Amino acid sequence: GESVGLHLPTLSVQEGDNSIINCAYSNSASDYFIWYKQESGKGPQFIIDIRSNMDKRQGQRVTVLLNKTVKHLSLQIAATQPGDSAVYFCAEHVGDSSYKLIFGSGTRLLVRP
Amino acid sequence: DAGITQSPRHKVTETGTPVTLRCHQTENHRYMYWYRQDPGHGLRLIHYSYGVKDTDKGEVSDGYSVSRSKTEDFLLTLESATSSQTSVYFCAISVLAGQETQYFGPGTRLLVL
Numbered sequence: 001g002e003s004v005g006l007h008l009p010t011l012s013v014q015e016g017d018n019s020i021i022n023c024a025y026s027n028s029a030s031d032y033f034i035w036y037k038q039e040s041g042k043g044p045q046f047i048i049d050i051r052s053n054m055d056k057r058q059g060q061r062v063t064v065l066l067n068k069t070v071k072h073l074s075l076q077i078a079a080t081q082p083g084d085s086a087v088y089f090c091a092e093h094v095g096d097s098s099y100k101l102i103f104g105s106g107t108r109l110l111v112r113p
Numbered sequence: 114d115a116g117i118t119q120s121p122r123h124k125v126t127e128t129g130t131p132v133t134l135r136c137h138q139t140e141n142h143r144y145m146y147w148y149r150q151d152p153g154h155g156l157r158l159i160h161y162s163y164g165v166k167d168t169d170k171g172e173v174s175d176g177y178s179v180s181r182s183k184t185e186d187f188l189l190t191l192e193s194a195t196s197s198q199t200s201v202y203f204c205a206i207s208v209l210a211g212q213e214t215q216y217f218g219p220g221t222r223l224l225v226l
Contacts, residue, residue: 032213043203043217044156089155093213099144099163100171101215103155 008087010108019077021107023090028071030102031095035064035075038087038106047075047088052095077109085111116140117218119204125224132191134221136204138184144207145187146215147171147179149200156203162187194225 013019025033031052036044050057050064050073057064063076073090089106093099116139126132136145144163148156148171158171160179168179176198180188191198201222205215 034214036217041220043219046214046216049214091156091215099207099213100146100158100161101213103157105153105155 008106008108010110012110012112013080014112015080015082017080019075019080019084019109021075021077021088021109023073023075023104023107025071025073025090025092025104026102027092027094028068029095030092032093033064033066033073034091034093034101035062035073036089036091037084038089040086044089080109080111082111082113085109117204117206117216119202119218119221121221122219123222125226126194127226128195129193132194132223132225134189134202134204134223136187136189136218138187138206140206141184142206142208143184145181146205146207147177147187147189148203148205149173149198150203150220151200159189159202194223196225199223199225 034049035047037047038044048059048062048064050066055066061078065074087106087108089104091101091103093101118137120135146161147159150156157173159173159177160171162168162181165181178190201220203220204218207215
């Protein structure tokens with residue numbers, strides 16, 4: 001597969017443990033946030049999103065937490081599985097009329113069997 | 114991949130040659146985007162389109178042009194390819210007006226020699 005990011009921070013977790021991936025965003029006017037998962041050789045895949053009027057949102061095995069005070073976003077993955085190994089990155093939408101997103105560079109998650 | 118296809122999936126070309134990448138969607142979404150992805154960087158927006166013949170520049174548009182003559186197709190052209198344009202290119206679409214989530218195609222890996 002290709003190298004999505006040669007110098008990405010890496011999180012290594014034991015299979016079955018919970019994973020927490022963090023993201024600091026840049027703009028206090030950002031009103032919408034998305035987490036994506038990218039496996040080697042594939043396009044980014046939507047995982048979960050959250051709007052700025054919320055501080056927590058849960059999906060299947062995933063939870064996103066938003067702390068607007070410190071401009072911090074986290075993705076929690078419960079009972080991490082080998083198939084969760086990928087690069088994860090956040091994206092923010094700044095609250096103007098544009099549909100453009102700003103993407104972080106990502107964190108590589110490695111799941112140890 | 115949300116009904117998005119990209120062609121070609123892989124291409125090797127020489128410096129100075131023109132290259133056109135195609136993004137095709139099957140669901141008549143209004144917004145389409147071209148990104149490039151490089152090691153150590155998040156996804157960076159090249160150009161985007163908000164309708165047929167309506168396009169605008171992103172943050173890294175120099176050396177690229179786009180066209181959208183039909184809703185379903187968004188073309189990215191490198192007029193004269195350079196080695197710095199070696200990258201993985203992703204097309205994305207926004208699903209609904211006011212819903213900023215973007216869904217990505219599988220990517221095109223371009224190598225400029």
